[in-house]
Amino acid sequence: MKKEKYVVVITTCNRLVLLRDCIRCASCQTILPEKIIIVDNASDDGTREYLASGLAEEDFYLGKDRYEMVWCTKNLGGAGGFREGMSRATELKTDWVILIDDDAMLQPDYVMLLLREAARGWQVMAGTVRTGGAIDSFHRRNITKHGLFFRPVGLRAYRRKFFFCDVASFCGVMIDTRLVERAGLPEQDYFIYHDDTEYLLRFLKMGVRTAVVTDAVLDHQTNVRKEKRPRRYTWKDYYAIRNRLWFVSKYGTKVDVLWNRLDIWVRVTVRNRLFGLLRRDGYDWKFECETGKRAVKDAKERITGEMGF
Numbered sequence: 001m002k003k004e005k006y007v008v009v010i011t012t013c014n015r016l017v018l019l020r021d022c023i024r025c026a027s028c029q030t031i032l033p034e035k036i037i038i039v040d041n042a043s044d045d046g047t048r049e050y051l052a053s054g055l056a057e058e059d060f061y062l063g064k065d066r067y068e069m070v071w072c073t074k075n076l077g078g079a080g081g082f083r084e085g086m087s088r089a090t091e092l093k094t095d096w097v098i099l100i101d102d103d104a105m106l107q108p109d110y111v112m113l114l115l116r117e118a119a120r121g122w123q124v125m126a127g128t129v130r131t132g133g134a135i136d137s138f139h140r141r142n143i144t145k146h147g148l149f150f151r152p153v154g155l156r157a158y159r160r161k162f163f164f165c166d167v168a169s170f171c172g173v174m175i176d177t178r179l180v181e182r183a184g185l186p187e188q189d190y191f192i193y194h195d196d197t198e199y200l201l202r203f204l205k206m207g208v209r210t211a212v213v214t215d216a217v218l219d220h221q222t223n224v225r226k227e228k229r230p231r232r233y234t235w236k237d238y239y240a241i242r243n244r245l246w247f248v249s250k251y252g253t254k255v256d257v258l259w260n261r262l263d264i265w266v267r268v269t270v271r272n273r274l275f276g277l278l279r280r281d282g283y284d285w286k287f288e289c290e291t292g293k294r295a296v297k298d299a300k301e302r303i304t305g306e307m308g309f
Contacts, residue, residue, distance in 0.1 A: 004115050005034045006096035006174070009085030011078055013041035016050060018221055019102040026100070027062050030112045033098075036062070037088055039070040039081040077191030077239075082170055086185055090177055097177055099170040104129075105219040106172065113216035114174050117162065123176040123208050124200070126168045127216030128158060136220060139169040140212050141197075143204070147259040148252045150197065153212070164209045167200040172218045173210065179203060189302075192236060194243035201251050230275060233288045241268060241295035242302075249303045261296075268292035 008026045012019045019038075026036050040048055051069050070084050082099055089097040096118075098111065114125045129139040137152040143166040144151065150167060157163040173196070183202040186195050200210060241264060248260045269292055276285035 004031075004095045004118055006031075006098060006111060006115070007035045007037060007089040007092055007094045008033050008098045008100065009037045009039065009082060009089055010100055010102055011039045011041060011081030011085060012043065012047060012102035013075055013081075014043045014045040014047065015102050016043070016045055016047045019047060020050075021105060021221070022100065022102045023067075025105045025107075028108055029106065030109050031115060032062060033066070033111070034094055035066055035068055035089075035092060037068045037070060037085045039072065039085040041072050041075045041077070041081050076188060077195075078170065079186055079190040079192060079195035080188040082195070083186045083188045086180060090180055094177055096174050097180065098172065098174045100172055100218070101170070103221045104171050105221060107217045107219070110172070110216045110218055111174070113213050117211065117213055120211075122211040123179045124168075124173065124203055124210045126171075126173045126210055126212050127218055128212070128214050129169075129171050129218055129220050131220045131222060139171050139220075140165045140210070141168070142166045143201070146256065147263075148248045148256050149260075149263075157212075158214050160214060162211055162213050164211055166204055166209060167197050168210045168212070170196040170199075171220060172216075173200075179206075179208065182206070190243050190246075191239050193239040194247055198243070198247040198250070201247065205251065228281075230271070230280065232283070233272075233291050235291075237288075238291050238295045241292060242299045245296065245299035246302055249299075250306075264292070264296065268296075 010022055010026065023036065023038070026033065038051060040051060054064055068088065070088055072081065072084065076084065078101065086097055100106070110127055114127065117125065126140060129136045135155055135158055137155055140153045141150040142153060153163065153165050186199045190198065245260060245264070249257050272285045272288040272292060276289060
């Protein structure tokens with residue numbers, strides 16, 4: 001196997017306990033990284049102080065010179081954090097960059113198993129994401145021919161040694177830095193949600209799909225909660241709606257855009273207004289209605305701005 005250099009980019013914000021485990025996992029790979037870049041999104045829970053002090057002594061698996069901190073003066077979200085980290089990684093002239101959040105725990109052979117397949121000429125690779133001990137297929141998805149909706153790859157695909165998908169989340173994706181030079185950096189203004197989809201759609205447009213090596217595993221230490229139905233919105237849903245319309249307008253046809261607007265009108269506007277009228281669950285659903293309306297409005301403004309109107 002040809003020796004390949006790689007850099008790990010970790011984004012974090014106010015999750016010091018998870019971050020320390022994440023750093024350990026990234027540091028203990030059977031093929032060691034050239035550098036681990038930790039992007040701190042203006043944490044105020046002690047993360048900054050911990051990182052600024054040079055990490056705890058027991059965390060120095062690789063030596064201090066292999067850890068690099070990128071300090072954000074404000075929270076740029078996952079999108080902005082990955083952009084900052086990838087920008088620095090490309091300056092280091094490495095072969096590969098691996099992207100993870102602070103809750104992604106790489107198994108010791110994760111990188112080795114991916115690099116072993118690099119000889120096939122693949123430029124984007126990823127492994128299997130497990131949540132709560134089970135495969136989480138949401139992170140590896142295909143895009144529908146019409147509408148640009150995404151569908152998780154079925155679990156049967158994970159029985160194979162590898163498979164291809166159209167897009168993958170930034171949870172353990174490994175990218176050839178030569179491809180980054182061609183595609184540019186992730187879109188910072190996405191903040192969260194669909195920034196990874198938009199970025200890998202750039203590669204897909206170049207004819208590059210993501211190869212998923214199923215034996216390479218990472219454990220996603222996220223909370224698995226059964227949400228009450230119908231689900232209530234949070235501030236994150238604004239970005240989910242806005243960014244979805246944004247990337248579809250960039251990569252889809254006019255029909256795709258209309259289809260998505262219709263889908264959002266039914267699933268967001270009609271749903272929330274109806275629940276509000278019915279006082280479903282005793283709520284007025286005002287926040288949900290306003291969130292959807294604002295997201296659609298802001299998406300239209302951004303799309304218009306990009307088109308120069």
